[in-house]
Amino acid sequence: MIIEEIYQSYLNFLKEFTAFKSISTDPAFATDIANTARWLQDQLAANGFKTEFITGYDNPLVVGSYIVDPKLKTILIYGHYDVQPPYAKASEGQARMIEEDLWKAEGWENDPFVLTEKNGRLVARGAVDNKGQIALHLTTVFELIKQKKLNYNIKFLIEGNEETGSPNLRHFIEDHADLLSCDSVLISDGEIASGHPVIEVGFRGVINTAITLTTSDRDLHSGLYGGSVPNAARELMKLIEKLYQGTTTIAIDDFYDDVIAPTKEELKNHASFPFSIEHHHRVTGTKKLFSENSLDFYTQTGLRPSIEITGFESGYNGVGFKNAVPHTASAKLNIRIVPNQDPKKTVKQFEAFVKNNTPSYATVTLQLGQGCKPIRINPKSELATKAAKLLTQEFNKKVLYKYCAATIPIVIDFKEILGVSQVLLPFGNEDCNMHGANENFEIDLIKKDIGVAWGLLS
Incomplete structure (x- = not known):
């Protein structure tokens, strides 16, 4: 009662x-x-x-x-x-x-x-x-x-x-x-x-970051210049794609140096959790479950790091069409780190990756959040x-x-x-x-x- x-x-x-x-x-x-x-x-x-x-x-x-x-x-x-x-x-x-x-x-x-x-x-x-x-x-x-x-x-x-x-x-x-x-x-x-x-x-710990990539000081006519000038949206997509090796592995140099492999006890504990792929698809609305080396869902999400694109913006997204090559593009990324990884070290690794993978004809600015430890x-x-x-x-x-x-x-x-x-x-x-x-x-x-x-x- x-x-x-x-x-x-x-x-x-x-x-x-x-x-x-x-x-x-x-x-x-x-x-x-x-x-x-x-x-x-x-x-x-x-x-x-x-x-x-x-x-x-x-x-x-x-x-x-x-x-x-x-x-x-x-x-x-x-x-x-x-x-x-x-x-x-x-x-x-x-x-x-x-x-x-x-x-x-x-x-x-x-x-x-x-x-x-x-x-x-x-x-x-x-x-x-x-x-x-x-x-x-x-x-x-x-x-x-x-x-x-x-x-x-x-x-x-x-x-x-x-x-x-x-x-x-x-x-x-x-x-x-x-x-x-x-x-x-x-x-x-x-x-x-x-x-x-x-x-x-x-x-897991967390770091939020925003990337803005610029290729010019103006949008350009997609008929007059299309195919001959850098497209900021495409260049940023190419840069982000280089973050990944396969579906889940992060391709940043030394990113996994401090990641502790799951112990046998942790894997055994997670294996005992009830898990249904059908239930997962129903809860998430998705049709595929990704993991590294066939790790279970709870180990993958609880003890492995990840980087997710949480927002992307470029060009014209209003009513109708604007036939222009965008000169700027921005994305927001959410980085999740696991015990033994340090947010400050991860930020330096991420900054180095962006610097080393930005083409010479583009400029990038980064906005980095404070970060939180795992x-x-x-x-x-x-x-x-x-x-x-x-x-x-x-x-x-x-x-x-x-x-x-x-x-x-x-x-x-x-x-x-x-x-x-x-x-x-x-x-x-x-x-x-x-x-x-x-x-x-x-x-x-x-x-x-x-x-x-x-x-x-x-």
Whole structure:
């Protein structure tokens, strides 16, 4: 009965939460970002938390603290309120499109900022990443407080820059280590696997980069000059293609020098994970699974590096046609690195590759993100052991200890600055379509997750 009561509170909370357009990747939404943070502060304060609204580290951070008994252990629960944009910005040819046309063109069936229930799922931008998961902890803790069953002191740290790499969050933690002091950190920001509950034991690091290649100071008539002058789009495609050897191997010199080969234990662990190629195709919408030397999916994505093209722009993409050879082209790349690789060294390797492979008749500029280190996590802490038992009871399935292919920048900062154990407890469904259209959270799974959170903190 208590699960249903918390779910109703959760549903009402999430409807308000997802209505905020807290898009951190676009400065145009700065007011929405600030309003979201203030709303969260109000929710915490209304439930007895001592709160702080902290600025000066990019978007506002919200910190809440509830002390049950100073003698009890303290858990710091981290989450983020910022979200990915639900659609790309309007291009020149789309300038007259209204917002509804834009999200429909991206594939959304309903307004991404109106929480909708469909086919047993809650659908909205942020439904899983990360509003839906941090809301689950918030509403569960609020109910535990009301019933006087909270068995830990609780602190919440909820930030607004996770989707931009949390560039200044480390400085905040360094400056406010006393405010965040705790015995354990709890984070829910990911997905279960093949219906099995998951405790994450590591994350890949990440580097984002943008490349702009220029061949002239102007576009040129494709009839008068086509076939006789360099085409920026083609030259950039040729440069990017040289990054790869085959489908998955990176061709940058010395790129794999520091990559540790998967151990027999890791390969055995991943081989025990239930995996269906048909399920993978259904979840991803793809028709092919790539891997190095027939590695399994979880080893390939969790313990091997990758470089993905995440955006490409060149020439005219508006209504009709413009018959011109583009003089500039740009691409965005996402580099994922694995434990033992260093972001700074990887950046130098990437810069050298671009320099050595750019033709003499073109110029290239690089915009490089700060980068985030990869990390391994001890899954045998006291809180993690308790979580594993609860997951087994609630799901009646084996708990999978998984290396996550994604990145949560703050995990490395917590490890290096606070020096406490961390439990990475993802709650989302595998087909949630995080960062994509119709992002969703399964209702039945939410109720199981509430049961786990209740047992963990009571």
